Amino acid sequence: MIRKTFAAAGLLTLDVRLAAGSIAVDAQQTGEAEAEVEVEPLDDAARALVDQVVVERRGDVLALEVPEQRFAAGRGRRFAVRARVPAGTNLRARVAAADLRAAGTLGSCELKSASGDVRLAQVGGPLRVATASGDVTVESVADRADVNTASGDVRVGEVAGVARVHVVSGDVTIGAAAAALDVKSVSGDQRLRSVAASVEAKSVSGEVEIAVRPGLDVWLELRSLSGDTRSELDAAEGPAGRGEVVEIRAKTVSGDIRVSRAAGLAGAAAGAGAEVAG
16 A cells, blocks of 8 residues: 655646556545545555555656556556545546546546546536546536547536537437537437537437527527437527527437427536436
8 A cells, every 4th residue: 555645735736647446536625735645456466566656746746657567458457546635636647447536626637548437526627538438427617628438428517618529339418518519429319408509419320409598599400311300499580689699500310309498507407417426
């Protein structure tokens, strides 16, 4: 077991490189200007290599690194990483096969994973996630979001900035989006529960459901080769002049498309929050 404590005055970035195991980050506001990192080996192969693990502070970066050989194929060499850091800490992580959980409020997040689920609470800065196989669940993002996954579901409760979500095989659920959305999927469904800006949604065989916040003028372009398209919005000859027109472009090959009015921001966020926390 490795346990180290560092002074954490000022903005800090936690940078983790881990092959297999788990990462748990607690970014709660504690009132203490310090950060603590624990690294626990979970099997004999990991225990044999624990002395090679590096945990050190480099300027404003708190780095945790394992030997590069641990990214090689093979069983064992699993570690459990636990970090307690001040709220607002930035997070960078590169993992091969490890789940990542974060509680509290992080700053910016940049995560790369070959296999492993990602579950985050609040992200106060930009979010970038790329994973080959794993679910991505985020309660809220206060900035822009960019999520790519080949096989895995994506669930975001709220996002304030421009969001780009691309998946191959997996469902996408976004509760409340304040800025433009770009969502693409091959075989997964898309549920965009409360949008307030332009949307471009494309799917091959998945269904697309888009709900627009009340009071917004909407321009629609809905196309499906063999699926049904349906709009539950009131038809009008032109904008009502209440502000910027929200442009909704949705396209599928065999999936249905449905556009409706959202029940309201609070309801959409609450509904998505139940999924995110589940």
